[in-house]
Structure formats: C-alpha cells, structure tokens
Amino acid sequence: xxxxxxxxxxxxxxxxxxxxxxxxxxxxxxxxxxxxxxxxxxxxxxxxxxxxxxxxxxxxxxxxxxxxxxxxxxxxxxxxxxxxxxxxxxxxxxxxxxxxxxxxxxxxxxxxxxxxxxxxxxxxxxxxxxxxxxxxxxxxxxxxxxxxxxxxxxxxxxxxxxxxxxxxxxxxxxxxxxxxxxxxxxxxxxxxxxxxxxxxxxxxxxxxxxxxxxxxxxxxxxxxxxxxxxxxxxxxxxxxxxxxxxxxxxxxxxxxxxxxxxxxxxxxxxxxxxxxxxxxxxxxxxxxxxxxxxxxxxxxxxxxxxxxxxxxxxxxxxxxxxxxxxxxxxxxxxxxxxxxxx
Amino acid sequence: xxxxxxxxxxxxxxxxxxxxxxxxxxxxxxxxxxxxxxxxxxxxxxxxxxxxxxxxxxxxxxxxxxxxxxxxxxxxxxxxxxxxxxxxxxxxxxxxxxxxxxxxxxxxxxxxxxxxxxxxxxxxxxxxxxxxxxxxxxxxxxxxxxxxxxxxxxxxxxxxxxxxxxxxxxxxxxxxxxxxxxxxxxxxxxxxxxxxxxxxxxxxxxxxxxxxxxxxxxxxxxxxxxxxxxxxxxxxxxxxxxxxxxxxxxxxxxxxxxxxxxxxxxxxxxxxxxxxxxxxxxxxxxxxxxxxxxxxxxxxxxxxxxxxxxx
Amino acid sequence: xxxxxxxxxxxxxxxxxxxxxxxxxxxxxxxxxxxxxxxxxxxxxxxxxxxxxxxxxxxxxxxxxxxxxxxxxxxxxxxxxxxxxxxxxxxxxxxxxxxxxxxxxxxxxxxxxxxxxxxxxxxxxxxxxxxxxxxxxxxxxxxxxxxxxxxxxxxxxxxxxxxxxxxxxxxxxxxxxxxxxxxxxxxxxxxxxxxxxxxxxxxxxxxxxxxxxxxxxxxxxxxxxxxxxxxxxxxxxxxxxxxxxxxxxxxxxxxxxxxxxxxxxxxxxxxxxxxxxxxxxxxxxxxxxxxxxxxxxxxxxxxxxxxx
Numbered sequence: 001x002x003x004x005x006x007x008x009x010x011x012x013x014x015x016x017x018x019x020x021x022x023x024x025x026x027x028x029x030x031x032x033x034x035x036x037x038x039x040x041x042x043x044x045x046x047x048x049x050x051x052x053x054x055x056x057x058x059x060x061x062x063x064x065x066x067x068x069x070x071x072x073x074x075x076x077x078x079x080x081x082x083x084x085x086x087x088x089x090x091x092x093x094x095x096x097x098x099x100x101x102x103x104x105x106x107x108x109x110x111x112x113x114x115x116x117x118x119x120x121x122x123x124x125x126x127x128x129x130x131x132x133x134x135x136x137x138x139x140x141x142x143x144x145x146x147x148x149x150x151x152x153x154x155x156x157x158x159x160x161x162x163x164x165x166x167x168x169x170x171x172x173x174x175x176x177x178x179x180x181x182x183x184x185x186x187x188x189x190x191x192x193x194x195x196x197x198x199x200x201x202x203x204x205x206x207x208x209x210x211x212x213x214x215x216x217x218x219x220x221x222x223x224x225x226x227x228x229x230x231x232x233x234x235x236x237x238x239x240x241x242x243x244x245x246x247x248x249x250x251x252x253x254x255x256x257x258x259x260x261x262x263x264x265x266x267x268x269x270x271x272x273x274x275x276x277x278x279x280x281x282x283x284x285x286x287x288x289x290x291x292x293x294x295x296x297x298x299x300x301x302x303x304x305x306x307x308x309x310x311x312x313x314x315x316x317x318x319x320x321x322x323x324x325x326x327x328x329x330x331x332x333x334x335x336x337x338x339x340x341x342x
Numbered sequence: 343x344x345x346x347x348x349x350x351x352x353x354x355x356x357x358x359x360x361x362x363x364x365x366x367x368x369x370x371x372x373x374x375x376x377x378x379x380x381x382x383x384x385x386x387x388x389x390x391x392x393x394x395x396x397x398x399x400x401x402x403x404x405x406x407x408x409x410x411x412x413x414x415x416x417x418x419x420x421x422x423x424x425x426x427x428x429x430x431x432x433x434x435x436x437x438x439x440x441x442x443x444x445x446x447x448x449x450x451x452x453x454x455x456x457x458x459x460x461x462x463x464x465x466x467x468x469x470x471x472x473x474x475x476x477x478x479x480x481x482x483x484x485x486x487x488x489x490x491x492x493x494x495x496x497x498x499x500x501x502x503x504x505x506x507x508x509x510x511x512x513x514x515x516x517x518x519x520x521x522x523x524x525x526x527x528x529x530x531x532x533x534x535x536x537x538x539x540x541x542x543x544x545x546x547x548x549x550x551x552x553x554x555x556x557x558x559x560x561x562x563x564x565x566x567x568x569x570x571x572x573x574x575x576x577x578x579x580x581x582x583x584x585x586x587x588x589x590x591x592x593x594x595x596x597x598x599x600x601x602x603x604x605x606x607x608x609x610x611x612x613x614x615x616x617x618x619x620x621x622x623x624x625x626x627x628x629x630x631x632x633x634x635x636x637x638x639x640x641x642x643x644x645x646x647x648x649x650x651x652x653x
Numbered sequence: 654x655x656x657x658x659x660x661x662x663x664x665x666x667x668x669x670x671x672x673x674x675x676x677x678x679x680x681x682x683x684x685x686x687x688x689x690x691x692x693x694x695x696x697x698x699x700x701x702x703x704x705x706x707x708x709x710x711x712x713x714x715x716x717x718x719x720x721x722x723x724x725x726x727x728x729x730x731x732x733x734x735x736x737x738x739x740x741x742x743x744x745x746x747x748x749x750x751x752x753x754x755x756x757x758x759x760x761x762x763x764x765x766x767x768x769x770x771x772x773x774x775x776x777x778x779x780x781x782x783x784x785x786x787x788x789x790x791x792x793x794x795x796x797x798x799x800x801x802x803x804x805x806x807x808x809x810x811x812x813x814x815x816x817x818x819x820x821x822x823x824x825x826x827x828x829x830x831x832x833x834x835x836x837x838x839x840x841x842x843x844x845x846x847x848x849x850x851x852x853x854x855x856x857x858x859x860x861x862x863x864x865x866x867x868x869x870x871x872x873x874x875x876x877x878x879x880x881x882x883x884x885x886x887x888x889x890x891x892x893x894x895x896x897x898x899x900x901x902x903x904x905x906x907x908x909x910x911x912x913x914x915x916x917x918x919x920x921x922x923x924x925x926x927x928x929x930x931x932x933x934x935x936x937x938x939x940x941x942x943x944x945x946x947x948x949x950x951x952x953x954x955x956x957x958x959x960x961x
Contacts, residue, residue: 016813070863071864071865073861073864073865102867102869103867104867105864105865105867106864106865106866107867110865111865113858113861113862113865115858118857118858118859119858119861119862120859120862121857121859121862121863121877121880121881122859122881122955122956122957123875123880123884123954123955123956124880125882125956128814130868132868133866134867136866136869136872137867166959168956170957171957181862184866185865186864323872344699352858367935372737381849389814396813425674446924485671486721488664488669488671489667489668489671489672489675490675491736492669492671492672492937492940492941493672493675493676493901493937493940494894494895494896494898494899494937494940496898496899497676497898497933497936498675498676499936500902500917500921500929501676501929501933528685572874582794586796586798589796589798589799590796590797590798590903593903593920594902594903594906594918594921594922595922596921606798609798609799609802610798616802616806616810617806617810619675620806622766623802623803623806624803627798627799627802627803629793630796630798630799631791631794631799632794634793634794634795635790635793635794636777636794638719638788638793638794640791642790
C-alpha cells in the first residue's frame with residue numbers, strides 16, 4: 001500500500017518539512033444567473049499533523065466552500081476558484097492536473113459529510129462503497145478489498161461488520177451510517193481529515209460517541225483534523241485551535257482557550273454571548289442583531305460592520321487588516337484593542 | 343402516436359412525477375403571475391402561441407386561406423401537379439390537396455379540443471375526489487386508473503372507436519371524440535390527485551379547515567387554484583396527443599371516414615399512392631406534425647413557467 | 654422482497670381481470686346486434702351466427718360470455734377468425750417477427766436515448782444538449798402515421814438504402830428501417846427522462862462523496878450516477894412497450910411485415926371482429942406481464958424498494 005504514496009512523493013515541489021496544509025488567500029465565487037456570489041474572500045488557514053482546527057461560522061460563512069475547494073470537489077460551474085493557493089506539503093493543489101488531484105483526494109486528504117444518508121450512494125451496499133476505495137486506488141482484488149472493508153467497519157466499531165457489509169445505507173441507523181462514512185474516509189490512511197458538520201444530523205448522545213471516535217482515530221493516526229461546525233459547544237472539547245469565519249473571511253484565529261476567555265473580534269464575542277452557559281445563569285442571552293449579508297452584495301469595508309456594536313465610520317470604508325495580537329492569535333478588526341479591553 | 347404518460351413525466355420521472363409548485367404555499371396568488379411573466383419572456387411560448395393561433399384560425403375560418411372547395415373532386419384532375427388555386431396539386435381522387443389540408447384542420451382540431459375537454463372534466467373529477475377524500479375513494483379510483491392504463495391506449499381506442507361507430511352515414515367525428523375523451527383522462531387524473539394531496543397537506547389549507555371552511559369551499563377556493571398549473575400542462579400536451587391519435591385511428595380505418603376531411607384521412611387515403619405522387623401525403627403530414635409540435639412546445643413552455651425549480 | 658412480489662402479483666391479477674373486462678365490455682356490452690359488431694358490414698348468415706354463438710356464447714348472459722372469454726384466454730384458445738382460421742395459429746405465426754422487430758426497436762432506442770441522455774446531462778447547456786432537445790421536440794411531434802410512410806418513401810423508395818417491404822423470414826437488415834421508425838416513437842421521451850434523471854442525480858450528495866473518494870469522473874458518472882438514473886428509465890421502457898405495440902400496428906401495416914400488428918391492422922380493415930378482440934386481448938396480456946417483469950426489475954435496481 002506504499003506504492004501510491006511513493007508515487008505521490010515524486011510530485012514536484014513536495015517538501016515533507018513544509019506545512020501539512022496551508023490555505024493562502026483563497027478566493028471562491030459562484031457565478032449564477034442572479035449575479036456573482038463571493039463565497040470565500042481571502043481565507044488563510046494552516047494545519048499541523050495531529051492537530052484539530054475547528055472552523056466556526058454560520059451557514060453561508062464560506063466554511064463548507066473552503067473545505068470543498070481544498071478537496072477540489074466544487075462544482076465548476078457555478079463555483080470558480082479565483083485566487084489563492086492550497087498548499088499541501090508545499091505543493092499547490094490548485095495547480096495540479098485533475099489526475100494528480102484525484103490521487104491526493106482520499107489518499108492524502110479525505111472528507112466526511114453532514115448527512116450520511118444522502119452522502120452514501122443508496123443503490124450500492126456499504127461493502128461495495130468501502131471496497132471501491134481499495135479496488136480503485138490500490139488495484140486490489142474484490143476479495144482482498146472486501147476483507148479490508150470488514151476490517152475498517154470493525155475499526156469504527158460497527159457490530160457484526162462481516163454481515164453488515166452486505167447492507168445498504170438506508171438499513172443503518174444515523175450514527176452507524178456516520179461511522180461508515182468515517183471508515184470510508186479513513187480507508188487509505190489520509191494525513192488530513194476534513195469533517196463537515198459530522199454530527200449535526202445526529203442525536204445528542206450519538207453526537208458525543210461520534211466525536212469521541214473521531215478524536216481517538218485521529219490520535220492513533222496522528223492525523224490533522226479540520227472540524228467544520230456552527231456549534232461552539234462541540235468545539236470546546238476537541239479543538240486545539242479555532243478559526244472563526246464570517247462572510248467568506250477568517251475574522252479571528254486563536255487557540256481554543258484564548259478564544260473563550262478573551263475573544264478579539266466583535267463577531268466572536270457576540271457569538272459567545274449568544275450561547276447559553278451555566279456560569280451566566282439568569283442573565284439575558286444576547287442575540288446578534290440583523291442577518292448575515294447576502295454574498296452577492298457584501299457591505300463595503302468590514303463585512304460585519306452593519307451588525308457590529310463597535311462599528312465606526314472607518315469600518316464601512318476600509319477593510320480591516322489581519323492583526324497579529326499574540327504568537328498564535330490573529331483578528332481582523334479595526335478596534336481589536338477595544339474588543340480585548342486593553 | 344406519442345404516449346401521454348411518457349410525455350408528461352419526461353422532465354420529472356419517478357414517484358415525484360408531478361411535484362407541484364412548492365412556492366405555491368408561500369404566495370398562492372403570485373405563482374400564476376410569476377408563471378405568466380416567465381411565459382411572456384419565453385421564445386418557445388410565442389412561437390407555439392402564434393402557430394396555434396394560425397391553426398385555430400384555419401379551423402374556424404378556412405375561407406381566409408383558400409377559396410377552393412375541398413369537396414369538389416374531379417377524377418379528371420387525379421394527381422395533377424400544382425397550379426391555379428391548388429398550391430399542392432391534386433390527390434388520387436382529383437381533390438385539391440391545399441384546400442383539403444386547410445379544411446382538414448377543422449375536424450382534427452374539433453376532435454382534439456372536445457376530446458381533451460371531456461378528458462379534462464373526467465380527470466379533474468376523478469383526481470379531485472381521489473385526492474381530496476383519500477382512503478377508500480382513493481384506493482378504488484387509483485386501481486381503476488391502473489386498470490385503464492393496463493390497456494395500451496391505441497388498442498383500447500381501436501376497440502372503443504369500433505364500438506361507437508354507427509355505420510354508413512356517420513363520419514365518425516362523434517365516435518373518435520368520445521373514444522379519445524374516455525381514454526385520455528388517466529394522466530390528468532393522476533396529476534390532479536397528487537397535486538391535490540400536496541395542497542391538502544399544506545398548512546394554510548389546514549388553517550382554512552380549522553376556521554370552518556366546508557369541503558366545497560376548501561376544494562374550489564384553496565386547493566384547486568394551486569393544483570391547476572400542472573393540470574393545464576397535461577391538458578395542453580393531451581391536445582397534441584389527441585390530434586396525433588385521431589390521425590392514427592383514421593389511418594387504421596376506425597377513425598374519421600366517409601366524407602370527413604382530416605389530415606389523418608388524407609394520409610390514409612393517399613398512402614397507397616405515395617410512390618406515385620408524394621405531395622398528397624407529405625403536405626397533411628407536415629401540417630399534422632407542426633400542429634402537434636406547437637402543442638408540445640406550448641406544454642413545455644407552460645411547464646417550465648410553473649416549475650419553481652427552473653427559476 | 655417476497656411481500657413486494659406477492660403484492661405486485663395480486664395487483665396484476667386485478668388489473669388483468671379489470672383490463673380484459675374493459676376490453677370485452679367495450680366490445681359487446683349493450684349492443685343491439687353483437688353478431689353484426691363482430692362481422693362489421695358483412696351480411697351474417699345463420700351458420701355464421703351459430704359459429705359465433707359457439708365461440709362467443711353470445712346467446713348467453715354477459716357475465717357468462719365474459720367467463721368463457723377469459724377461460725379461452727387463459728387456456729390459449731383465442732377463437733377463430735371470420736375467415737375460419739384459428740387465431741392461436743395466426744398468433745404463433747406472427748409472433749416471431751414482431752418480437753424481433755420490437756426488441757430491435759427497444760434496444761436501438763434505449764442505447765441511443767441513454768447514451769445521448771447521459772451526454773447532454775453531463776454537458777448541460779452545451780451545443781449537443783440544445784441540439785438534442787430540439788431534435789426530441791421534432792421527433793415527439795411526428796405521429797407514426799406520418800413517420801412510417803415518409804421514412805419508407807425517403808429511405809426505401811427514393812434513396813434505396815433499405816428494402817421497402819419485409820418478408821416473413823426477414824433478417825436484421827430488412828427489419829432495421831421499420832425498427833428505427835418504431836424506436837423513434839419512444840426514443841425522445843426516454844432521452845428526456847434519462848437526461849433529467851442524470852442531471853438530478855449529478856446534484857446528489859453521494860456524487861460529492863464519490864468525488865471526494867478520488868474516483869474518476871468516468872466512474873462517478875458511469876457507475877454511481879448511471880445506476881441511480883436508470884431506475885426511472887427502466888420503468889419508462891416498460892410503459893413504452895404499449896406505445897411500441899400501438900406503433901407496430903401502423904409500422905407493420907406500412908412495411909408489410911407479416912407480424913401481430915399487421916394481422917391486427919388487416920383485422921381492423923376487413924372488420925374481422927374476432928381477430929381484433931383476440932389480438933388486442935393477447936397484446937394486453939403481454940403488456941401486463943412485461944410491466945410486471947419491469948416492476949420486479951425495478952426492485953432489483955432499487956434496494957430501498959426491495960427491503961420495504
């Protein structure tokens with residue numbers, strides 16, 4: 001199973017000492033009949049082996065689009081990557097041929113999706129869909145691939161794996177289906193796993209089990225994990241760092257504890273104040289006024305200014321630069337100091 | 343002969359064949375308005391509308407297009423080439439092909455329109471009752487639709503048209519109209535039924551029921567207006583299909599006959615001589631195909647306009 | 654799966670009795686002179702009346718008549734034509750060439766429709782897509798009574814590419830033009846259904862997953878999408894058999910193919926009632942059986958139905 005990886009190492013410019021993943025000024029827009037929607041507007045992001053980066057944001061903030069751009073599975077048209085780089089070990093994935101790109105997918109960077117019922121093909125057995133990975137990428141025989149599929153289902157702790165590979169996705173429960181998705185993503189030992197809202201469609205108790213499983217598997221394999229979510233509660237326990245996205249930009253990036261104790265961006269602060277917490281029992285919850293801006297018509301300057309409590313004239317005029325406020329902390333706000341209270 | 347089931351489900355296959363407009367729940371009134379605005383901008387719609395208008399004019403007022411008498415046939419003129427008032431020449435009986443083609447629109451259109459109306463009324467009633475009352479009414483009617491669909495359309499039409507035909511004097515107009523009307527309603531009923539079921543389960547209909555609206559008021563004020571879009575599409579397509587079906591039945595000898603002038607009878611009558619002179623077959627064929635095309639295009643345009651997914 | 658099959662079989666039995674009843678009732682119910690209906694414009698002699706009585710039990714009550722009729726159908730006794738031939742023999746003689754013709758038409762139309770449908774769905778909005786959409790419109794607008802004689806005139810008589818008529822032991826080449834004409838009847842709708850089904854499936858979430866798995870576009874479309882998209886197309890091909898049967902009556906008439914449709918065509922023209930009723934009934938049964946098979950195939954293709 002080293003053959004493909006060996007082949008990958010020959011890719012020009014590949015540098016094992018470079019960042020595992022580095023997204024640099026990524027721009028993505030959707031060109032539709034109703035106009036151009038700027039979904040991702042200069043996203044920067046990086047990831048180390050064994051690390052968990054949580055990408056937090058409302059729907060429409062560009063987090064899923066960023067993930068799909070990294071994977072190279074955006075539908076073009078309507079989506080177009082209009083700028084930036086996605087560096088995997090120093091290689092710009094956006095410049096690779098489609099054939100090389102395909103070898104990166106699942107082999108190096110894998111992805112799991114929110115709703116496993118629709119994300120799995122309804123007319124093929126789970127075994128077929130798992131074995132397909134080994135047959136297509138490793139050239140294994142049907143029988144060997146089947147054996148590996150059973151092993152994988154065992155690893156994600158699906159009881160009776162030997163029999164269940166003959167079942168179809170709709171015959172599994174929600175939690176079990178998500179385990180199948182995870183097994184499929186991990187089949188080829190990727191170095192990076194992108195999980196796009198992996199627990200949103202699940203019951204709370206099942207959510208916890210799935211998150212625990214993901215964390216364990218990540219540790220065993222020293223995998224980099226990008227966890228996309230809109231749920232600040234999920235993030236606190238598992239993430240090392242957090243990127244907060246708003247209107248296609250990363251507005252704040254920080255180690256997980258710093259963000260909870262001292263948010264540096266008004267949006268992050270407002271988000272934190274809007275979730276119920278035990279230590280604030282009895283106090284009124286704050287709600288962020290207004291709605292996220294339409295991507296076809298982003299506000300000038302800072303995209304958040306129409307909803308921002310700190311907004312002043314400059315905010316509607318100039319786009320705030322990314323301020324480095326500590327070794328691992330970045331925030332894009334004209335009034336970072338004021339927000340931090342220093 | 344096209345099959346109506348196939349045509350109407352062509353764009354949305356499977357169980358969701360007639361997904362009625364979702365948008366209708368939010369703003370029931372603006373759906374028709376939106377559809378009309380879309381239609382006015384559609385080139386296909388205008389081409390189809392102009393064609394249909396010309397054909398209707400031909401059917402209602404054939405003397406606008408020709409002064410010749412289509413029934414004035416003289417064997418001496420048999421297979422004469424074009425000339426004088428006979429743009430398309432003369433057929434095997436010495437009839438003026440151009441005049442017969444123009445006048446042929448009348449019976450073809452009459453049969454198709456009346457048959458479609460009959461099918462529409464039956465389909466509307468069956469679909470409404472099955473969809474609105476549900477339970478055993480739905481079970482019985484749906485089974486009945488299955489049974490009618492179990493007999494291929496033309497086979498049933500052959501048997502039925504023979505049954506209705508009164509021999510000798512009859513031109514068969516009534517027989518063919520009844521046949522097509524009594525057989526063509528199934529798709530319309532199915533579309534109506536599923537549209538009604540979807541509409542019935544909408545919140546605003548539940549609300550109206552809570553407010554004490556009776557079944558009649560519910561049906562005609564709240565459910566029908568929203569189910570009418572897909573239903574109209576089916577009827578438009580059915581018009582085209584009925585025109586083709588009349589021609590096919592006439593060709594087989596169980597449709598229009600005797601003195602009737604229609605495209606189908608012209609094609610059938612001149613068929614054996616097609617190798618001698620092609621015109622008497624080709625001209626009515628072209629008119630027939632263009633008419634069917636116009637109605638299919640009209641149906642396509644209307645469906646596109648009513649389909650919120652395509653906006 | 655078993656429950657699905659049983660339910661489907663029960664449905665078919667019901668539809669069989671319903672459909673044959675409809676055909677029979679349409680033919681005979683409330684007729685002043687059923688003998689004359691069978692014989693058309695002919696003068697019916699007393700001996701013919703006796704023969705028709707023996708065959709159709711016209712002197713008995715309606716339900717008894719229907720009972721004998723169904724019994725005949727189920728035991729393979731389809732009666733005798735007015736010219737004295739056994740309809741069963743006529744059918745046996747006519748079937749092979751009609752089956753050949755219909756199968757050829759089904760295969761040609763399905764291959765063309767699926768290939769072109771997939772291609773236009775993948776390249777939606779492209780030139781190929783636009784051209785096929787216009788072509789399907791034109792084809793949809795061509796009734797078989799227009800298509801068959803015109804095709805015969807152009808490709809058989811004028812260009813001479815194909816034989817103008819077909820003999821009983823026809824080879825594939827002889828049947829090609831009629832099969833093309835027949836296939837044209839259904840190819841447009843099949844193509845449109847394939848196109849919209851593939852287009853819909855291309856937007857499905859599982860396609861994104863398949864691409865995230867690093868599969869080639871060919872495999873994503875050719876295996877994952879196609880397998881899902883074919884489900885409605887297969888059903889449509891079953892329904893289309895009814896259209897093909899109707900089309901075969903005209904096509905076989907035009908091309909002089911001595912098949913089932915031709916016999917029916919001649920039966921109608923010569924007003925031979927028993928032939929019409931017998932052939933129509935058999936075709937209805939074939940249609941029902943084929944659609945049963947298609948429904949079972951549907952369950953094989955779609956596991957969500959199989960395990961209902």
